[in-house]
Amino acid sequence: MRRLVPRTLAGQAFLLQVVAILVLVIVAGSLAAYDARRDSERSARDQVVAIAVALADSSSTAEAITSGSATARLQPVTEAVRADTDIAFITIMAPDRTRFTHTDPARIGGKFVGTIGPALAGRVFTETYTGTLGPSIRAVAPVRASDGRIVGLVSAGITLSGLADRWLGQLPTIAVVTVIALLLSVAGTWAVRRRLLRQTRGLRPEELRVMYEHHDAVLHAVREGLIVIDHGRVALVNDEARRLLDLGDGPVALEGLPEFAGTAEELRDVLYLAGDRVLVVNRSGVSGSGVDRDGGGAAQTTSAVITLRDRTELQGAMGELDSMRLFAESLRSQAHESANRLHTVVGLVEMGRGDEAVRFATTELELSQHLVDRLTAAVGEPALVALLLGKSAQANERGIELTVTDETNLSPTGDSSLDTDSVLSSAELVTVVGNLIDNALDACDRDDPWVEVTVHEDSSGLSIRVADSGPGMDAEEFARARRRGYSTKTAVEGALDPGRGLGLALVSQTVERHGGTITAEVTYGSVVIVTVPRTAES
CATH class of the missing domain: 3.30.450.20 (PAS domain)
Structure with a gap:
């Protein structure tokens, strides 16, 4: 039996539907046949009642009975009516059951077999009774004279065998309709099976269950x-x-x-x-x-x-790594320049120009040391000083003038002259300032490249301002850059670089986490301003 059951879900669904359809069609056909039989019996009762009442109410019937010539006058009429209506018999009798008419003329004058009591009482009734012609459905109606006396009875009937012939004649129609319904249902179920087979790719129910359970477990794990x-x-x-x-x-x-x-x-x-x-x-x-x-x-x-x-933790680590990389590149660049200057000094000494050698060496050293001293004095955070020095060297290599303004003033984190810690941690300062400077270096005008940085902290909070010579961004573009990875710099001409564009988003994330604001404006250049207020916790 297991071999007879289809393995696929579509096949099993088709088999179940076919079985259900067969059961429904057989039950429906049986009910239709039963209903046809009941309708036939109901119709037969109505028919015999109508014929019996019509003949009983006819004045000619009562007149023929009272005149003594009932058989001669009524036998032709009843036979004509019986032939037209296709019923089994019409019997007109006296109140004592003596037949005046009968389908079989030999039985005229004999006694009627059946119930007549209700008719003698003046009621029309029906019954199923076995008479001389066999079991039949019959109706009996009283015949009244003009004075209201019951002078006779009329009985009309249909044999059960004749009635069976009537409703059995409807069975072929019922069978044809049933077969057509069955074929259409099976055809529709077959079409559903084909569609289901395509959609489930011929998988069995247990395979679909296992696939769903594994699919759900994998997606959630x-x-x-x-x-x-x-x-x-x-x-x-x-x-x-x-x-x-x-x-x-x-x-x-x-x-x-x-x-x-x-x-x-x-x-x-x-x-x-x-x-x-x-x-x-x-x-x-x-x-x-x-x-x-x-x-x-x-x-x-x-x-x-x-x-x-x-990518949160990875991005933070990458930011710190970028800072260290830039600082290392700055040191490498300075070492390269120092080697060049050293060779120049040695050459001047060998040429006997000692004074010029001393002047050349001290001038470069003073300029570099002046920048370091100024940043160290103004910015108490060593990580930020290293970042600014590295960005300065990077800007110098790219031919961009990077200026740290005299307004720059930042207390060291954890040791503030304001008797409180800095608003942002050193890592957060590197993230915010480094990304803003990177954006400015990329966006500044190449014909007049300059970047200006100001980091200022006081009792009210921290303010960071980075300006450049670029065209800046409108409000919609700036909002988009803050909201997601976005960059106006192209890696290849005509295509945005998918590896760039996180700078402003990271800055915005850090600033918003501390309840600060970030705005952009175009005044003397493209200016981005970050303001982080000092709170009780900072």
């Missing part, structure tokens, strides 16, 4: 955020995505997700800020999902699969 959107509806948000986006438990609406969920564009390793996290977002549209379910054309939000990776 994977250490990458996953969001599945189906025609504008959030179909799946796994555990990691809920953690990264702070969604909590329960259903998730599309409106409750960040903007990258509702966009229709393809995203590849795009950086987004979600709270205090830096996420790498990829969004891929599902093939064939561009038309909505109602057939109304292209959907506004197509189905898509979105993946999220947490």
Whole structure:
């Protein structure tokens, strides 16, 4: 028996549906046949009652009975009516059961076999009774004279065998309708089976169950955020995505997700800020999902699969590594320049120009030492001093004039002249100032390249201002740059560099975490201003 049961889900569904259809069709056919029999019996009773009453109420019937010539006058009439109505018999009798008419003339004058009591009492009634012609459904009606006396009875009947012939004649029609319904149902079920077979790829129910359980377990256990959107509806948000986006438990609406969920564009390793996290977002549209379910054309939000990776800790480490790399490059550049200056000094000494050698060496040293002394005196944070020195060397190599203004004044973190710690930690200062300077170095005008940096802290809080000679950004572009990975610098002509554009987003994240603000304006240049107020905790 197990070999007879189909293995695929589509096959099993088809078999179950065929069995159900067979049962339904057989039951329906049986009920139709039963209903045809009941209707035939009901129709027969109505017919014999109507014939009996019509003959009984006819004045000619009562007149023929009272005149003594009932048989001669009524026998032709009853036979004509019986032939026209296709019933078994019509018998007209006296109140004592003596027959005046009968289908078989030989039985005229004999006694009627059956119940007549209710008719003698003046009522019309029906019954099923076995008479001389066999079992029959019959009706008996009283015949009244003009004075109201019951002078006779009329009985009309249909034999059960004749009635069976009537309703059995409907069975072929019922059978044809039943077979047609069965064929149409099986054909429809076969079409459903084919569609189901394509959609399930011929998998068995247990295979589908195992696939779903493994699919669900993998999606929720994977250490990458996953969001599945189906025609504008959030179909799946796994555990990691809920953690990264702070969604909590329960259903998730599309409106409750960040903007990258509702966009229709393809995203590849795009950086987004979600709270205090830096996420790498990829969004891929599902093939064939561009038309909505109602057939109304292209959907506004197509189905898509979105993946999220947490890059927060990695980005922080990369920021510190970039700072160290820039500082190392600055030291390498200075060492290279120092070697060049040393060779020059040695050459001047060998040429006997000792005074010029001393003057050349001390001038370069004084300029470099002056910058170091000025930054060390104004900025009490060694990490920030190293960053500014490194950025100065980097700007010098690129032919950009980088200026740290005289307004710069920053207390060392953990040892402030204001008897309180600095508003931002050293790592946060490096993140904010370093990214702002990097953006300025990239954006400044190449015909007149300059960058100006001011870092000032007082009792009210911290202010950082970075200006450059570039064109700046409008409000919409600046908001977009703060919201997600965005860059106006191209890696290859005509294409945005996907590895850039996180600077302002990281700055915005750090500033907002401390309740600060970041604004941009275009005055004497493109100016970005960061303000972080001092709170009771800072």
